[in-house]
Amino acid sequence: MATFLWWIMTAVxxxxxxxxxxxxxxxxxxxxxxxxxxxxxxxxxxxxxxTGNDCCNKWYGVTCDPSNKRVADIALRGESEDxxxxxxxxxxxxxGQISPAICKLDRLANVIIADWKGISGIxxxxxxxxxxxxxxxxxxxxxxxAIPSDIGKLSQLTVLNLPDNKxxxxxxxxxxxxxxxxxxxxxxxxxxxxxxQNIGKLRMLSRALLSxxxxxxQIPRTVQHIYRLSxxxxxxxxxxxxxxxxxxxxxxxxxxxxxxxxxSGTLPATLINSGISILNVSRNAIEGxxxxxxxPRSYFMVMDLSYNKLKGPIPKSITSAAYVGHLDLSHNHMxxxxxxxxxxxxxxxxxxxxxxxxxxxxxxAC
Numbered sequence: 001m002a003t004f005l006w007w008i009m010t011a012v013x014x015x016x017x018x019x020x021x022x023x024x025x026x027x028x029x030x031x032x033x034x035x036x037x038x039x040x041x042x043x044x045x046x047x048x049x050x051t052g053n054d055c056c057n058k059w060y061g062v063t064c065d066p067s068n069k070r071v072a073d074i075a076l077r078g079e080s081e082d083x084x085x086x087x088x089x090x091x092x093x094x095x096g097q098i099s100p101a102i103c104k105l106d107r108l109a110n111v112i113i114a115d116w117k118g119i120s121g122i123x124x125x126x127x128x129x130x131x132x133x134x135x136x137x138x139x140x141x142x143x144x145x146a147i148p149s150d151i152g153k154l155s156q157l158t159v160l161n162l163p164d165n166k167x168x169x170x171x172x173x174x175x176x177x178x179x180x181x182x183x184x185x186x187x188x189x190x191x192x193x194x195x196x197q198n199i200g201k202l203r204m205l206s207r208a209l210l211s212x213x214x215x216x217x218q219i220p221r222t223v224q225h226i227y228r229l230s231x232x233x234x235x236x237x238x239x240x241x242x243x244x245x246x247x248x249x250x251x252x253x254x255x256x257x258x259x260x261x262x263x264s265g266t267l268p269a270t271l272i273n274s275g276i277s278i279l280n281v282s283r284n285a286i287e288g289x290x291x292x293x294x295x296p297r298s299y300f301m302v303m304d305l306s307y308n309k310l311k312g313p314i315p316k317s318i319t320s321a322a323y324v325g326h327l328d329l330s331h332n333h334m335x336x337x338x339x340x341x342x343x344x345x346x347x348x349x350x351x352x353x354x355x356x357x358x359x360x361x362x363x364x365a366c
Contacts, residue, residue, distance in 0.1 A: 023054035024064055027104060028071045032062065034101035035074075039119065041094040044084055046076065060084075070107035078115035078140065097121030098138075108133055114161070115140035122146075123162075128153045137161040139185070144168065147191075152177030163187035163209070170194075171215075176201040187233070188212040195234075200225035211235040211257065219244055219258075229253055235280065236260040243267070243281070248274040259283050259304065267305070269293045276300075282328065283307040290314065290329075294321040307331040314339055314358070330354050337366045 023029075032055050036047050049060045055071060056064035063073035078092030085091065094116035102111070103126035111127070113119065114137045122145035123138065134156050143165040151160075152174025158181060167189040175181075176198030182205060191213040199208075200222025208226075211233045218241030219234065230252045239261040247256060248270025255278040256271070263284040269291035271279060282304045289312035290305065298321035306328040313336030318324065327347055331354040338344070338352060338360035349362045359366035 024056045024069050024071060029053065029055050031101045031104040032059070032071065034104075035099045038099035038101075039094055039096035041092065041116075043090065044088050044092055046084070046092070046094070065107060068107070071105045072107055073110040073112075074102070074105075074108065075110065075112040076114075076116075077112060078117065091115070093117050094119055098124060098143075100124040100126050103127055103129060106130060106132075110135040112137040113141070114138060118142060120144065123148055125150075130154070131156070133157055134180075135159045138165065140164045142166055146170070147172055147175075147186075150174055154178060156180055158204075159183045161185045162189070165189055167191055171196055171210075173198060175199070178202060179204065181205055182228075183207050185209040186213065190214060192216065194218070195220050197222060199223060202226055203228065205229055206252075207231040209233045211237070213237050215239060217241075219247075221246060223247065224250060227251055231255040233257040234261065239263060241265070243271070243286075245270045247271065248276065251275070254278065256280070267291060267310070273297050278302045280304040281308070285309055287311070292317050294318045296320065296322050299323045300327070301325045304328040305332070310334055311356075313337070319344075327351050329358075334358050338363065 036050050041047060046060055049058055055062055056069055061074060061076040062071060064070060065072045078094065095118040097120060098113060103124055108130050109132050117140060119141040121143065123143060125148045128148050128150045133154050135158065139161050146169030147167060149172045151172050157178050160181060163185045170193030171191060173196045176196055181202050184205060187209050194217030195215060197220050199220055203226060205226050206228050208229065215237040219239060221244050224246035229250060232253065235257040240263065242265030243263060245268035247253065248268055253276055256276050257280045259280045259282040261284055263286060266288035267286055267290060272291050273293045273295050277299055278301055280302060286308040290310060292315035294315060294317040303324060310332040312334060314334065316339050319339050319341040328351050330350060330352060334355040335357040338358055347362060352358050352363055
């Protein structure tokens, strides 16, 4: 009997030790509970599963590294097709702040706390000390304050998504040190100052979305060195000066949105005969004529040059473009006959109105 009891006790002890070994470390558990305590989610019960001693076992939005049971990912999205949202028939809403305790999870690779609408406070500056962080997404909250000045310490960061918040301050110069960064989204904040001159060091960057801020100064010529850049959106800011002609020479740049700024100078010819397919430079102060350099390489899904100070005729070479889908030349000072061509037939009069003396189909006859 004693032998049997001893065997039972040994088995229970071994099972307990096994469960402890396979559970997340107490330090990670404590850090997650501190993160939870700083947030309030009243409708969906997102944190109802955050109970027990093993944060690696079915805690909503938490993923651990199977090799060491350290917390590797936090993925909490306020807009999701997860059954918990479908059952509630609503999107998420969460208030509170992101606790600095999150920085104690020093094996984190991905932090996504996005689209909760009510999370405020600042980005904990200590996140820049997370050595393995690759993805930081705090989209769609009420986060204020500045981007941490030493954000450039995150050498493995590939995605930095901070749009639709209330961020202020400047884009830190250290951002040029993010040598692995591929996606940068800072749209719809209150970020000011100029673009860092060293932004050209972001050689892996493919998308730079910075619209809807208060960014001023000129477009740094160093942008041309971001050879993987395919999407540049600087619209709705306070950018001034000319458009660097080097933008039209970039190998893979396909979308260039500069509308709603204070850009002056002339329209570089390089933009017309380039690989850019969406070009929007409307609502600026661009002068001179449209360069007469359209050719087979000119393929524009969108070309919006409206609300500028453009003069002269519409270039005849536009009829040799491979394709021009949406064209808007309205609200300029252009004059002369609209080139005839079957592919112009889909354009409406609104594409040419409010100029000095344009004529021809679809406007009045010349």
